[in-house]
Amino acid sequence: MIELQNVSRSFTVGDQQVSALRDINLRLDAGEYISIMGPSGSGKSTMLNLLGLLDRPTSGTYLLDGGNVTDLTDEQQAQVRREKIGFVFQSFHLVPRLTAAQNVELPMILAGIAPEERKQRVEVLMQNYGLSARADHRPDQLSGGQRQRVAIARATVMKPTVLLADEPTGNLDRATGWEVLKLLEGLLEQGITLVVVTHDAEIGARAHRQIHMLDGAIRSDEKHVV
Amino acid sequence: MKLTDTLQFAYGSLRGSPTRTLLMILAMSIGVASVVVLTALGEGARRYVVNQFASLGTNLVIVLPGRTETAGLGPGMLVGQVPKEITLDDAQAIRGSRAVKLIAPLSVGSATLSRDALNREVVVLGSTAELLEVRKMSIGAGKFLPAGDIHESTSVCVLGNQMKQELFGNEQAVGQWVRLGDRRFRVIGVLSSQGESMGMRTDELVIIPVASAHQLFNTSGLFRVLIEAKNRDFIEQAKSDAEAIMFQRHAGEKDVTVITQDAVLATFDRILTALTMAVGGIAAISLAVAGVLIMNVMLIAVAQRVKEIGLLKALGAPPKQIRDLFFAEAALLSTIGSIAGLVLGYVGSTIIGQIYPSLPVSPPWWAVIAACGTALGTGILFSVWPARRAARLDPVAALAGR
Numbered sequence: 286m287i288e289l290q291n292v293s294r295s296f297t298v299g300d301q302q303v304s305a306l307r308d309i310n311l312r313l314d315a316g317e318y319i320s321i322m323g324p325s326g327s328g329k330s331t332m333l334n335l336l337g338l339l340d341r342p343t344s345g346t347y348l349l350d351g352g353n354v355t356d357l358t359d360e361q362q363a364q365v366r367r368e369k370i371g372f373v374f375q376s377f378h379l380v381p382r383l384t385a386a387q388n389v390e391l392p393m394i395l396a397g398i399a400p401e402e403r404k405q406r407v408e409v410l411m412q413n414y415g416l417s418a419r420a421d422h423r424p425d426q427l428s429g430g431q432r433q434r435v436a437i438a439r440a441t442v443m444k445p446t447v448l449l450a451d452e453p454t455g456n457l458d459r460a461t462g463w464e465v466l467k468l469l470e471g472l473l474e475q476g477i478t479l480v481v482v483t484h485d486a487e488i489g490a491r492a493h494r495q496i497h498m499l500d501g502a503i504r505s506d507e508k509h510v511v
Numbered sequence: 512m513k514l515t516d517t518l519q520f521a522y523g524s525l526r527g528s529p530t531r532t533l534l535m536i537l538a539m540s541i542g543v544a545s546v547v548v549l550t551a552l553g554e555g556a557r558r559y560v561v562n563q564f565a566s567l568g569t570n571l572v573i574v575l576p577g578r579t580e581t582a583g584l585g586p587g588m589l590v591g592q593v594p595k596e597i598t599l600d601d602a603q604a605i606r607g608s609r610a611v612k613l614i615a616p617l618s619v620g621s622a623t624l625s626r627d628a629l630n631r632e633v634v635v636l637g638s639t640a641e642l643l644e645v646r647k648m649s650i651g652a653g654k655f656l657p658a659g660d661i662h663e664s665t666s667v668c669v670l671g672n673q674m675k676q677e678l679f680g681n682e683q684a685v686g687q688w689v690r691l692g693d694r695r696f697r698v699i700g701v702l703s704s705q706g707e708s709m710g711m712r713t714d715e716l717v718i719i720p721v722a723s724a725h726q727l728f729n730t731s732g733l734f735r736v737l738i739e740a741k742n743r744d745f746i747e748q749a750k751s752d753a754e755a756i757m758f759q760r761h762a763g764e765k766d767v768t769v770i771t772q773d774a775v776l777a778t779f780d781r782i783l784t785a786l787t788m789a790v791g792g793i794a795a796i797s798l799a800v801a802g803v804l805i806m807n808v809m810l811i812a813v814a815q816r817v818k819e820i821g822l823l824k825a826l827g828a829p830p831k832q833i834r835d836l837f838f839a840e841a842a843l844l845s846t847i848g849s850i851a852g853l854v855l856g857y858v859g860s861t862i863i864g865q866i867y868p869s870l871p872v873s874p875p876w877w878a879v880i881a882a883c884g885t886a887l888g889t890g891i892l893f894s895v896w897p898a899r900r901a902a903r904l905d906p907v908a909a910l911a912g913r
Contacts, residue, residue: 339825339906360829367827378822378910382527392826394516439826 287313287336287447287478292345294331294501305331307501309345313480315446318473320492321482328501329482330451336480337370337449338362350446367396371440373469375452377432379424379439385431386411386420389438396443410438414468430461437468447478454488466491512832521839524816535801535808536848539890542798543852543882544859549794550878551860553787555870560783562871564776570612571645571772572749574605574736574757578766595766596732597757599661599721604760605738608752610745615642616661616721617735620728622692624717626678633674633717635691637724645739648713653685653700656720664722668696672704673714691717692727746771791878795885801848802889805841809897813837813904820901821909830902837898838891845890849883856882 294306305328313319321329334340335347338354347355354365372378379388386407393403411417414434424432433453440448450469454462466481466488473479483489497505525532576597602616618637623630636642640658643650655669668691675684675698684698696719705713725731740749750769757767813820820833856874864872 334907337825339910360831363824363827363829363832365827366825370827372825374910378818378825380819380822382523391823394520395512395823395826395828395832397512397516443827 286315286348286350287311288348289335290346290348292335292342292347294328294335294340295343304501306335306342309503311496311503311506313478315478316473316476317478318470318491318493319478319480319496320489320494321480321496321498322484322486322489323498323504324484326500327498329498331501332498333449333451333480333482336447337372338366367392367443369446371443371445371448373433373436373440373448373450373453375455377424377429377436377456379432379435381424384421384423385416385427385435388424388435389442392439392443406442410442414438428461429457430464433457433461433465434468437465441472441477445477447480448472450479450481452483453481454483454485462488512828512835517832517835517839518843521836521843524812524836525840525843528812528815531808531812532844535805535844536851538801538804539798539845539848539886540852540855542794542801543849543886544855545797546791546794546878546882546885547853547856547874548859548863550787550791551856551872551874552863552870553783553790554875554878555864555867555872557780557783557787558871559869560779561776564772564779569647569772570740570743570746572738572740572746572753573770573772574738574753575734575768575770576732576766578768595761595764597736597767598731599725599733601757601760602733602736603661604756605736605753608749608756610740610748610752611738612741613641613645613739615639615645615737615739616733617642617737618721618724618728618730618732619734620724620730622717622727623690624674624678625690626687629678631674631677633691633715635724635727636716636718637721637727638718639721641739642718642737645737646713648705649703651701651703653698655700656718657699662722663720664726665720666694666696666723667699667720669700669702669718670698671702671712671714671716671718673712674717675701691719694723694727696723743773746773787875787878791881795881798882798885799889801886802893805844805890806893806897809837809841809894810900812840813897813901816901817904817909818912820904821906821911824904824906825910833904834898834902837894837901841890841894841898842887845887848890849886852882852886853879 289309289311292306292309293304295302295304309332321332323329331340335342342355346353349365349369354362357365380391383391389407389410390403393406411420414437416431416434416438419427419431427435448469453469454465457465469479469481470491481488481492489495494506494508496503574597599616602614605611606614615638620635621632622635624633625631638656639661640656642648643655651672656667657665668689670684678684678689679687684701687698688695689698702713738749738753740746750771753769758765823833860872860874864870
């Protein structure tokens with residue numbers, strides 16, 4: 286469960302204060318499927334960064350699973366990211382010199398998990414995502430869809446409670462994009478909270494809860510029963 | 512994150528940019544190698560000098576006539592006095608000291624050595640049987656000067672190896688007669704070839720009994736008296752005894768100089784060790800330069816891998832872990848560079864040793880440790896800033912590649 290209370294974020298650009306988020310109040314329940322939509326500059330990326338603890342709010346409080354994570358130190362926030370949050374990026378962000386399997390293994394290396402367990406978990410995931418044949422390929426030898434599947438495998442290998450996807454289909458063609466989206470939606474069955482940021486209305490419409498943003502504020506927050 | 516994983520990851524990123532990594536290792540290894548080679552040369556020079564002194568004889572105390580005054584003229588010189596010479600009896604008197612093991616009086620002159628029509632201008636050394644052991648000479652054929660009365664002027668001589676070759680060729684020399692100045696001497700021995708020792712080529716010498724030398728050159732004074740102390744602990748006593756005996760015999764005048772080989776040797780040792788360290792220090796500067804290079808390359812690496820650092824942060828790597836990854840990279844580079852440098856240095860020293868076989872070239876252990884230590888130290892020290900810079904990157908900006 287995620288709760289934002291009166292969260293604001295402003296940046297200093299030159300000598301001007303620019304508000305990216307203004308006094309946001311939002312509550313996401315565990316297992317929800319949320320899309321955040323809006324034009325560029327509406328604050329949806331800033332919102333995602335705040336939710337992912339990559340950025341700190343200028344004011345307000347962020348509660349994650351009931352605990353206040355706003356005032357944690359960098360080290361503690363890193364631990365929360367490691368254990369509870371998974372990221373999927375528009376440009377995949379795979380490490381080019383590592384193979385697909387090694388990229389998936391990376392979060393577990395950072396967490397200090399034993400090599401035997403790492404190997405086993407990577408194998409299972411690669412199998413589930415149909416990547417077994419591509420395990421030893423480097424990212425530049427993979428197609429866009431395969432790369433994003435590797436990225437999703439990496440995001441889920443630590444079994445996070447929240448998965449934050451920033452334009453996950455933005456660099457993919459339509460068919461591959463749908464495949465990737467289906468894969469993400471499949472994670473909902475495991476009880477993950479899925480947050481997808483997009484400016485594609487068609488993709489956003491698939492979410493059970495759609496949040497539209499404009500000028501750093503939530504303009505609408507609609508729930509659809511599917 | 513486990514240490515092995517950290518190292519493996521760092522190794523992976525080094526492999527990721529092989530040209531840069533190789534160049535860094537090259538810079539580091541040249542630094543280490545130059546420390547190793549230069550100190551090896553310095554140490555070789557030091558050992559060379561020490562060996563030269565050792566070949567002169569061990570536990571040696573040398574008495575020479577005249578007082579070496581550092582503060583101007585001695586009082587005697589003003590009234591036209593020359594220092595009193597050291598006589599054979601003086602040398603015999605020194606034998607009375609219980610610290611003395613052997614004594615070899617030395618009288619030096621030059622004369623024409625001839626056999627039939629062959630002439631050679633040679634350095635003639637007048638001494639006694641004990642010279643053989645004091646100067647660590649060895650006999651190639653025949654015998655050395657016979658022991659006996661020091662005042663007895665027998666007409667026998669011992670030839671240096673080269674003199675024998677020039678006069679006799681491959682003929683038997685022992686038992687033959689040669690002429691030295693206006694006297695005839697019978698060859699009783701030939702020295703084995705020994706090369707140079709402290710500027711005196713024993714191969715080109717002719718050695719005759721000291722009393723014969725005095726007659727030949729019409730002198731009564733000695734050039735030097737070589738004293739071998741019983742052992743190392745007796746050197747100082749032998750020196751003071753010699754001084755006291757000479758003081759007494761020369762009617763209360765201090766007109767001889769007594770030097771110990773140890774004192775001279777220690778001075779050379781100190782000078783050359785200081786020189787080696789200075790040269791090593793200069794070479795160490797190149798290591799510091801390599802360190803700056805590492806910093807530069809690490810900064811570039813941080814800039815190039817900004818997205819990767821952002822990703823690691825998003826995946827939950829705390830700042831300390833990112834710092835450690837860059838430290839590990841620097842440490843790996845320095846270690847590989849040091850090892851390569853050591854290999855290079857030892858190969859270089861060996862080659863120099865082959866070119867100058869008389870120079871005992873070998874890098875001193877302290878220089879090897881210092882070189883590797885400096886390499887590792889500068890490598891890690893100069894990566895502190897780049898590593899901190901990486902650790903402090905803002906994850907959002909880093910992910911965007913800014």
